[in-house]
Amino acid sequence: METRPFETKHLDKWKSNLDSCIRCGYCYEHCPVFKDTRWESDAPRAKMIMIYGLLSGKLEPSAYISDKISSCFYCQRCVAACSSGVPLTDIITDAKRDFQGTEFETPGTTSVTNTDCALCLACVRACPHEAREFINGKIVTDTVKCQSCGICVDICPNQAVATHLSYGTDRSSLNQEIGTFLDKDNAKAIVFGCNWSYYPDLQSSVMDPTEDPEYKILINMCGGRLEKPLLLEPLLQNAWGVLVACCPDGDCEHDGNVKAKTHVAALRELLKEMDIDEDRIQLVQIAHGDKTGFQASIDTFMEKINELGPLNNR
Amino acid sequence: MEKIDVPRLINIVGEDNVKTDPADLYIYGSDSSVHSARPWVVVRPGNTEQVQAIMAFANEEKIPVITRGGGSGMCGQTVPVKGGITLDMKRMNRILEINPSDVFCRVQPGVVDDDLNHALKPFGVFYPPTPASSRIATIGGEIGNNASGVRSVKYGATRDSVLGMKVVLPDGSLVTLGARTRVEATGYQLHKLIVGSEGTLGVVVEATLSFVPIPKFRCLGMANFDRLEDAGQAIADIMASGVVPSMLELVDSVAIKAVNKTMDLGLPEVEAVLLYEADAMVKEAVDHEINAMQQVCKKHGGTGLTSSYDAAERAKIFMGRKKLFPALSKFSDVLSSTSLADDMAVPYSKMAETARTIHEIAERNNIIMTAYGHCGSGCMHTKILMEPTRQDQWESARTAVAEIYEYVRSVKGTTSAEHGIGISKASAFKAEKSDSLDLMRNIKKAFDPNNILNPGKLMDAHEDWVTATDLRYTIA
Ligand SMILES: Cc1cc2nc3c(=O)[nH]c(=O)nc-3n(C[C@H](O)[C@H](O)[C@H](O)COP(=O)(O)OP(=O)(O)OC[C@H]3O[C@@H](n4cnc5c(N)ncnc54)[C@H](O)[C@@H]3O)c2cc1C
Ligand code: SF4
Ligand code: SF4
Ligand code: SF4
Numbered sequence: 001m002e003t004r005p006f007e008t009k010h011l012d013k014w015k016s017n018l019d020s021c022i023r024c025g026y027c028y029e030h031c032p033v034f035k036d037t038r039w040e041s042d043a044p045r046a047k048m049i050m051i052y053g054l055l056s057g058k059l060e061p062s063a064y065i066s067d068k069i070s071s072c073f074y075c076q077r078c079v080a081a082c083s084s085g086v087p088l089t090d091i092i093t094d095a096k097r098d099f100q101g102t103e104f105e106t107p108g109t110t111s112v113t114n115t116d117c118a119l120c121l122a123c124v125r126a127c128p129h130e131a132r133e134f135i136n137g138k139i140v141t142d143t144v145k146c147q148s149c150g151i152c153v154d155i156c157p158n159q160a161v162a163t164h165l166s167y168g169t170d171r172s173s174l175n176q177e178i179g180t181f182l183d184k185d186n187a188k189a190i191v192f193g194c195n196w197s198y199y200p201d202l203q204s205s206v207m208d209p210t211e212d213p214e215y216k217i218l219i220n221m222c223g224g225r226l227e228k229p230l231l232l233e234p235l236l237q238n239a240w241g242v243l244v245a246c247c248p249d250g251d252c253e254h255d256g257n258v259k260a261k262t263h264v265a266a267l268r269e270l271l272k273e274m275d276i277d278e279d280r281i282q283l284v285q286i287a288h289g290d291k292t293g294f295q296a297s298i299d300t301f302m303e304k305i306n307e308l309g310p311l312n313n314r
Numbered sequence: 315m316e317k318i319d320v321p322r323l324i325n326i327v328g329e330d331n332v333k334t335d336p337a338d339l340y341i342y343g344s345d346s347s348v349h350s351a352r353p354w355v356v357v358r359p360g361n362t363e364q365v366q367a368i369m370a371f372a373n374e375e376k377i378p379v380i381t382r383g384g385g386s387g388m389c390g391q392t393v394p395v396k397g398g399i400t401l402d403m404k405r406m407n408r409i410l411e412i413n414p415s416d417v418f419c420r421v422q423p424g425v426v427d428d429d430l431n432h433a434l435k436p437f438g439v440f441y442p443p444t445p446a447s448s449r450i451a452t453i454g455g456e457i458g459n460n461a462s463g464v465r466s467v468k469y470g471a472t473r474d475s476v477l478g479m480k481v482v483l484p485d486g487s488l489v490t491l492g493a494r495t496r497v498e499a500t501g502y503q504l505h506k507l508i509v510g511s512e513g514t515l516g517v518v519v520e521a522t523l524s525f526v527p528i529p530k531f532r533c534l535g536m537a538n539f540d541r542l543e544d545a546g547q548a549i550a551d552i553m554a555s556g557v558v559p560s561m562l563e564l565v566d567s568v569a570i571k572a573v574n575k576t577m578d579l580g581l582p583e584v585e586a587v588l589l590y591e592a593d594a595m596v597k598e599a600v601d602h603e604i605n606a607m608q609q610v611c612k613k614h615g616g617t618g619l620t621s622s623y624d625a626a627e628r629a630k631i632f633m634g635r636k637k638l639f640p641a642l643s644k645f646s647d648v649l650s651s652t653s654l655a656d657d658m659a660v661p662y663s664k665m666a667e668t669a670r671t672i673h674e675i676a677e678r679n680n681i682i683m684t685a686y687g688h689c690g691s692g693c694m695h696t697k698i699l700m701e702p703t704r705q706d707q708w709e710s711a712r713t714a715v716a717e718i719y720e721y722v723r724s725v726k727g728t729t730s731a732e733h734g735i736g737i738s739k740a741s742a743f744k745a746e747k748s749d750s751l752d753l754m755r756n757i758k759k760a761f762d763p764n765n766i767l768n769p770g771k772l773m774d775a776h777e778d779w780v781t782a783t784d785l786r787y788t789i790a
Contacts, residue, residue, distance in 0.1 A: 016647060016650075019650045019787060020650050022639065022643060022653065023345065024346050024447065024450075024639070025346065025385060025386045025447070025450040028450055029426075029449050029450060038407075039338075039402075041333065041335075041337065041338045046341045049340065049341050050337055050340070050341065053337070053340050056788040058340065059336060059337060059340055060336070062335075062337065064337055068337065081449075082640075083643065084644065084651070085576075085640050085643065201432075202409075202433065203428070204404070204407060204450075205407040205408070205421075205426050205433075206407060206409070207408070207433055208408050208409060
């Protein structure tokens, strides 16, 4: 494919913003990419440093850098945490623009379509960011527009959509975490929390397993990308319950909460049909940043689950 | 990249825990300071044995090793001036034990301060040194810098909360320092020496920390002063009156302007604002302390006195202080907030004069500086707002920094209260500690005869911080 040379055309305007970044690192804490690898190179601050390096000529463009910069779920947690008002995601998008079409362009966390695609165009219609297009008989993702929300991954009936890099947010990683946790003695429930709610848990550290927690919070990028089988998986593995946390109505940029609500409602129906208490799957809507509210919801849920007892009791 | 046996390091920690891409080296070459350099390789040990093996290898080959926590140091402590191995400790992030009956906890060095406090909360206790950067600062980095924070006026700095530690020495051997008890008089307290040593003596692989009960009542108050001197006098009087504030913060006019300009908080445009807090298990005790502090403020012309026990209300009062960093960064489109002359401590009676002198020095040198800080512990912070792309501004900054620390020494203050020395405060540090530098060099030699741990810092740092490393800004 024809490529164009890399130029910092869109990035140029951000020079002074990047000087105002005090490199405090406050943007790391909740970044799902950093939290997954725990390499500083995957933290939002590193993205800014790399972009600074490109602008100042101290770094040569590379596919490695492009991949790091294109690995972003647009959860905006870094923007909210930034102590200097640096518009990180706008800068990241412009960096992606400058990489687009060059020999270095990489998909990062954006979605890719494989050969199993049946061309049903469901994903094209579902993409909330108009990032999927049907071009020359193929579905193509615009890596600049794509915000890695994963809606297309969930909607594809043929499982033909995937992300090249998922940083622990994909189905198989989450499934694995579910399995590992539920193997523990005291494990009872899985809480799916979206990266938007300031989840009340340790961020970068871990407790040694002296205490056996009853539930585990698994962070995903958006309630909307939790497929039904994944939500059901904990119950199949004998968990006592599943709690799904998503944004309040109207707050989700990808309308993922609408989908999460539909999924959970359908699963509750299913449980009822199977003569299982439907309250074993619940959904709560948590306002952005409401750590206390999230913890309170978890506590109420756990109270209910403990009342219901193990799943084989029904 | 310099010649270094990367496969040997991969052998120790595994391929997934070694980075050599130029982008990684560039990222790991800076921290929150103005400095920038590049390591040859970044390595992430997962346990003590791996740290030991890396150190033994580095010592044998005489390769510099820079231990790194969150990389939030403000003076270039983790900038690898002489290249070498950056040892990223963030993988050693386990809280190993919380022991409420013996009042200590054991943690690995990569545990983040906020996480530790989150884990301690259910036990009704907290780890108090907590710097403002607690959301990313690691216990290892806090030990390295002897970090402290807003509540250190009552609860002390990191050094006061560290009971003991396990340390890997440059030759790869492991030593256990300190104890698990509240008091210890068993020979040299070497763990206290490691605190504040900025990664130059050993690699901390485990720390035993004490904690204190979370007080049931906290009350935060505020007072405005038309004259900086009056606020300064109020600070000195409060500290001399026998009151024990749990927080006593000063915010100057530049900071107030910045906050008002960018956040529209509508703070009164006075010369200084004092924020004071008291905490205790019974409300009467808090009332007593708050009243006493308000009386002192009144006596010195403090106005607009407000106070509150309510958490939400306290957060509102504290907002201006909390949002100071963003406010300073957004002060102007062309000015950047640089971490220079960032921290110092002076006797209480010199607080106001120090703030005034900082403003005068800034004006004389064509830069903007603000003065604020945990004045209850004698700590004063500044930031230099300047155009970092202009060479002449760096000349001004160099002069201003030198003048400020000369003044600090003249009033018997000290170069750093909590951010440490690193590269950018090294010349001031050397001037202040001139008669004990040789002793410090000998101690360094006893721990690290090959000078592999964080070389080019403290006593070993370049005389001129401006040219000691690349600056992380692009200068026209
Ligand atoms: C916005 C902002 C606000 C800040 N506020 C405060 C404040 O209020 N109070 C304060 O004290 N500081 C403050 N700091 C400075 C800094 O964040 C703290 O000193 C913090 O403790 C550094 O922690 P870190 O994990 O980032 O350490 P790093 O910067 O990674 O390292 C600091 C030093 O410790 C050494 N070190 C790290 N880990 C180890 C280890 N395992 N063994 C031996 N040595 C080690 C390093 O070599 C280095 O010399 C602030 C910084 C920023 C950016
Ligand atoms: S938007 Fe989210 S995923 Fe992207 S860099 Fe910021 S915190 Fe990380
Ligand atoms: S929080 Fe903002 S100022 Fe701090 S490192 Fe991240 S982008 Fe820079
Ligand atoms: S649905 Fe989401 S992940 Fe898929 S292309 Fe659109 S923005 Fe990207």
